[in-house]
Every structure is written in C-alpha cells, then in structure tokens.
Amino acid sequence: MGIAAIVALMSVGYGMEHAITGELTEMADMISVMPGEIRGAAYVEKGSFTDRDVSDLQRIGGIKDISTMTYDAAEVEYRNKNVPIFVFGGDTKELESFYVEPVGLKEGRWLRENDYKGCVIGDRVANDFFDEVIHVNDKLVINGDKFIVVGVFEKGGPCCMLMM
Known part of the structure; x- marks a missing residue:
C-alpha cells in the first residue's frame, strides 16, 4: 500500500509539473522590454531604444519577432x-x-x-x-x-x- 501511494503521489507531482510548465510556456512567449529603471516600486521611463539596440536584440537566439x-x-x-x-x-x-x-x-x-x-x-x-x-x-x-x-x-x- 505504501509503494502504491508513493507512485500515485509521484504521478500527481509529474502531472502538476507538466501542467504548470505548459501554463508558463504559454504566458512567457512574449516579453516587453522598455528602456528605463525601477526606483522603489515605480518604473521610470528613461530614453528610448536606438536602431542598434533593436539590432542587438535581433541577434539573440530564440527571438522570433x-x-x-x-x-x-x-x-x-x-x-x-x-x-x-x-x-x-x-x-x-x-x-x-x-x-x-x-x-x-x-x-x-x-x-x-x-x-x-x-x-x-x-x-x-x-x-x-x-x-x-x-x-x-x-x-x-x-x-x-x-x-x-x-x-x-x-x-x-x-x-x-x-x-x-
């Protein structure tokens, strides 16, 4: 009985891990990047991106668009x-x-x-x-x-x- 319970808990654990990973993968396919800094709890916009900044980002592997x-x-x-x-x-x-x-x-x-x-x-x-x-x-x-x-x-x- 003890071994069956451990196997069942491991199955539930793997199932939860798969579900959570799937949710995070769906949510994490788009990232917004903005020039600025965080001061305390506030975001402070600072400047803007240049064409070179965009070119540098395009060279990073895994970025589709x-x-x-x-x-x-x-x-x-x-x-x-x-x-x-x-x-x-x-x-x-x-x-x-x-x-x-x-x-x-x-x-x-x-x-x-x-x-x-x-x-x-x-x-x-x-x-x-x-x-x-x-x-x-x-x-x-x-x-x-x-x-x-x-x-x-x-x-x-x-x-x-x-x-x-």
Whole structure:
C-alpha cells in the first residue's frame, strides 16, 4: 500500500509539473522590454531604444519577432465624453503579428500602411468606457486629433487600449 501511494503521489507531482510548465510556456512567449529603471516600486521611463539596440536584440537566439512601438496615455473623446486610455503606435505589420494574429478582430479590419488617422480599439474601449458602444467607422478624438475606428479586437484581446 505504501509503494502504491508513493507512485500515485509521484504521478500527481509529474502531472502538476507538466501542467504548470505548459501554463508558463504559454504566458512567457512574449516579453516587453522598455528602456528605463525601477526606483522603489515605480518604473521610470528613461530614453528610448536606438536602431542598434533593436539590432542587438535581433541577434539573440530564440527571438522570433521584434516589434518596435511607442505608447502613452491619451485623452480620448467619443460623443462628448473624455476617457484616458493607453494608445499604442508602430509599424502596422509588426503590431499585427503581435496582437491581431493571436487574438483576432470581432469587427472591421486591421490597420493598413496607407491608413491616415485610423485606429483599432479594444473590446472594453468599444463597449464599456463610453456611454454608447463604439463601432467601425465611428470617429474618436485623440488628444485633439480626429481618428476613424477601422477595427475592434475580440473580447480577451488587448481590451483597454487603442492602436494607431
């Protein structure tokens, strides 16, 4: 009886190890690297990456893709209501591989290189942040500039941000 119990515990242990390793592997396939430092409990942005920094990162083994982007909080207005939202910008093809391919869009399309003042919004931005639901072709004012919504992420994707 004692040997059977040890074998059963070892089987459970190996099963848990496999499950945890699988979860960590799924979560750890994307890493964000930002120039700055941590002071106490706060992150302090410091400078920006250069083209050489990006080239150095690309030479590291095991890295599949690198996407350079910029982000900041912005004041977003829709039908006279203002909400602060994180806004991301970057190369449309790079951002697509990081955000659209794994998640998908529930409405509209992804940004094209020739889009001028177009944006894709998260599900919560579309449905929860404003008094009315935002759809494709609706217009937003972002830090004083007018943009048109060309796509909305699926629920579970980047929920609380806007990409342009």
